[in-house]
Amino acid sequence: MIEQRYRTDILVVGAGPAGVAAAFRAAESGARVLVVDDNPQCGGQIWRADSKKALDKDATKWLDRIRDSSVKFLGGLKVFDRPEPGVMRAEGFDQVVACRFEKLILATGARERFLPFPGWTLPNVTGSGGLQALVKAGLPIEGKRIVVAGSGPLLLAVAGYLKERGAKIQIIAEQTRRFDLVKLGLRLLKCPKKLQQAFDLKMKLQGIPYLTNCWPVSASGRNAVESVTLQQGPKEWAVSCDYLACGFHLLPNTELAELLGCRIEKGSVWVDEFQETSVQGLYCVGESCGVGGLELALVEGEVAGWAATNLKEKARERFSERRKWRGFAAGLNRAFELRRELKKLPTPETFICRCEDVPFSRLQSEHSWRSAKLQTRCGMGPCQGRVCGPATEFLFGWKTESVRPPVFPVRLGSFVPSSAGDAPAES
Amino acid sequence: MPEFVTIWINGSAVRVPAGTPVSIAVLMAGHSEFRRSVSGEPRGPLCGMGICMECRVQIDNQAHCRSCQILCQEGMTVRTHD
Numbered sequence: 001m002i003e004q005r006y007r008t009d010i011l012v013v014g015a016g017p018a019g020v021a022a023a024f025r026a027a028e029s030g031a032r033v034l035v036v037d038d039n040p041q042c043g044g045q046i047w048r049a050d051s052k053k054a055l056d057k058d059a060t061k062w063l064d065r066i067r068d069s070s071v072k073f074l075g076g077l078k079v080f081d082r083p084e085p086g087v088m089r090a091e092g093f094d095q096v097v098a099c100r101f102e103k104l105i106l107a108t109g110a111r112e113r114f115l116p117f118p119g120w121t122l123p124n125v126t127g128s129g130g131l132q133a134l135v136k137a138g139l140p141i142e143g144k145r146i147v148v149a150g151s152g153p154l155l156l157a158v159a160g161y162l163k164e165r166g167a168k169i170q171i172i173a174e175q176t177r178r179f180d181l182v183k184l185g186l187r188l189l190k191c192p193k194k195l196q197q198a199f200d201l202k203m204k205l206q207g208i209p210y211l212t213n214c215w216p217v218s219a220s221g222r223n224a225v226e227s228v229t230l231q232q233g234p235k236e237w238a239v240s241c242d243y244l245a246c247g248f249h250l251l252p253n254t255e256l257a258e259l260l261g262c263r264i265e266k267g268s269v270w271v272d273e274f275q276e277t278s279v280q281g282l283y284c285v286g287e288s289c290g291v292g293g294l295e296l297a298l299v300e301g302e303v304a305g306w307a308a309t310n311l312k313e314k315a316r317e318r319f320s321e322r323r324k325w326r327g328f329a330a331g332l333n334r335a336f337e338l339r340r341e342l343k344k345l346p347t348p349e350t351f352i353c354r355c356e357d358v359p360f361s362r363l364q365s366e367h368s369w370r371s372a373k374l375q376t377r378c379g380m381g382p383c384q385g386r387v388c389g390p391a392t393e394f395l396f397g398w399k400t401e402s403v404r405p406p407v408f409p410v411r412l413g414s415f416v417p418s419s420a421g422d423a424p425a426e427s
Numbered sequence: 428m429p430e431f432v433t434i435w436i437n438g439s440a441v442r443v444p445a446g447t448p449v450s451i452a453v454l455m456a457g458h459s460e461f462r463r464s465v466s467g468e469p470r471g472p473l474c475g476m477g478i479c480m481e482c483r484v485q486i487d488n489q490a491h492c493r494s495c496q497i498l499c500q501e502g503m504t505v506r507t508h509d
Contacts (some may be wrong), residue, residue, distance in 0.1 A: 038477050038496060039476075039477070039496060040448075040496070040497075040498050045476060049446075051444065051446070051447075076496065076497070076498075078477070093486075093489075093492065093497050111474060111476065111478045112474060114473070114474075114479075121464070121468055121470060122469070123459040123460050123461075123469050123470060123471030124459055124471060125473070126471075126472060126473055126474075126475065127473060127474050127475060129474075129475065129476070130472065130473055130474045130475035130476065131475065132475070133474075133475030133476055133495070134450065134451065134454070134472060134475045134495070137447065137448045137450070137451045137475075137495075138443070138444065138447050138448075138451045138455075139451050139454055139455070140455070223459065223460060223469055224459040224460070224469070224471070351464075351468075354464065354470070354473075354479070354481065355465075355480065356465060357464050357465045357466040357468070381480070382480040382483065382491065383478065383479050383480045386478050386479065387473070387474075387478070387479050409480070409491065411489075
C-alpha cells in the first residue's frame with residue numbers, strides 16, 4: 001500500500017459547498033489549504049457532477065474559484081482516524097494518506113435518514129437523494145416508474161430532477177402535515193430566493209400528485225421492488241413502481257467530530273460564532289453543525305475560512321446573513337419533524353439493522369444502543385450504525401455513542417503507518 | 428482521457444463512459460442485486476453516497492469496495508456477491 005504524506009496549514013474534510021467556501025476563503029490569505037473528500041470529485045452531494053446536465057451558476061462559480069485557487073483537492077479518500085494530535089489518516093482505493101495540519105475544518109455534510117418498514121431492504125428501494133445521486137452518475141431512468149416518499153424538501157427537488165430526466169413520477173408521499181407546510185410556505189414569503197425556487201419546482205412538478213400526511217407502509221417484489229403500499233389517513237393503497245426513492249429528511253454526519261472530542265448538541269456539532277467547535281483550532285461548517293441547506297453552508301464555510309486564518313472582521317461581516325439562513329433552516333426542520341405513527345411501521349420481522357439482519361422483535365427487549373450492540377449485533381456491521389443508529393434513536397429513543405477509530409471500515413494495513421526508514425517525503 | 432472504458436463484471440465485459448462509478452456499471456449490466464445479506468436477502472445500493480455499504484463488491488481482488496465511490500478504470504475486474 002502506498003503511503004502518501006502531506007503537510008498543510010489548513011485541512012478541510014469534505015468538498016461540498018461548505019468545505020469549498022471554507023477552503024477558498026482560507027486560501028485568500030496565502031495559507032496552504034488541502035481539501036479531502038470521500039467522493040472522487042469536488043462538489044459534495046448537491047453539486048455532484050451530472051453526466052447529462054451542466055451544473056447551475058452558483059455551483060460553477062464556486063467550483064471554478066477552487067480550481068483557479070491555490071487550494072489542493074484530493075478525492076476518493078475517506079478520513080478514518082487521528083493517530084496523533086494534528087494528523088489525520090485517510091484511505092483511498094489504492095493508497096493511504098497521512099496529513100499533518102495546523103487547523104482543521106470539518107465539512108462532513110449530512111446523510112439521509114432511513115426508517116425501517118417491511119420491504120425497505122429490497123433492491124431498488126433507495127434513498128431519495130440516493131436515487132438522484134445514482135442517476136446523476138449515469139443510471140438510465142427514462143420511462144421508469146418511481147414513487148418518491150419520506151419527508152423533506154429534498155423529495156420535491158429529487159422528483160423534479162428525475163422527471164426532467166424522463167422518469168414517470170407516480171406520486172410524492174410526504175409524511176408531514178399540510179398545516180406545517182403552509183406555515184413553512186408563509187415563511188418563504190420573506191425569502192424571495194427560496195420562494196422562486198419553490199415556484200419553479202411547483203411548475204416542474206405539475207400533474208404529479210403531492211400528498212401530505214402520507215407515507216409508505218410496505219414495499220414488495222420478488223428480486224427487487226415492484227410495488228409500494230402507501231397510507232394516508234384511513235386509506236391504504238398499492239402503487240406499482242420500478243424504484244421507491246425514500247428518505248426522511250437529513251441528519252448531520254458527526255462521527256469524525258465525535259472522534260475528535262467535539263461537543264455534540266441535539267445531533268449536531270456545537271460551534272461558536274466563528275464556527276469553532278469545543279476543540280480549539282477545529283472548525284465545523286455546513287450540514288454537520290445543523291441541517292440548513294446550501295446558502296447556510298456557504299456562509300458558514302466563508303466564516304470559518306476567514307476565522308481560521310485570523311480574518312475575524314471579515315468573518316463578522318457574514319454574521320447577519322448567517323442569522324437569516326439559520327432562521328429559515330429552523331423553520332424548515334420544524335416543518336419536517338417526524339410523526340409518531342412512523343414508529344409503528346416495522347413488523348416484528350422487519351430488519352432494523354441491515355448489515356447484521358437484526359429484526360425489530362430482537363431489539364424490543366433491549367434498553368440501550370450499547371446493550372443492543374452487545375446482545376444482537378445491531379449497529380456492528382460495515383455501516384457502523386450510520387443507517388440503523390438514527391432509526392433506533394427514533395424508534396426506541398436510544399442515543400448512539402462511543403465513536404472509535406476507524407470511523408469507516410478500512411484495510412488493516414491502512415492503520416499501520418509505514419516505518420520511518422521508507423517514509424515518503426511530505427508534499 | 429478516453430471516452431469509454433471497459434470493465435469486467437462477473438466475467439462479462441461492460442463498456443461505460445469514462446468517469447462512471449462502478450455501481451452504475453453494475454446496474455447497467457442488469458444486476459439490481461449486488462450482494463446477499465447475512466440471512467440471504469438480495470441487496471442493492473441504498474444511499475448512493477458511500478454511507479450504507481450496501482453496494483459493496485469485490486474490485487481487482489480487493490474485498491468490500493463501495494462501488495458507488497469508485498470510478499471505473501480500464502480493465503477493472505468486479506465481482507458482485509462479495
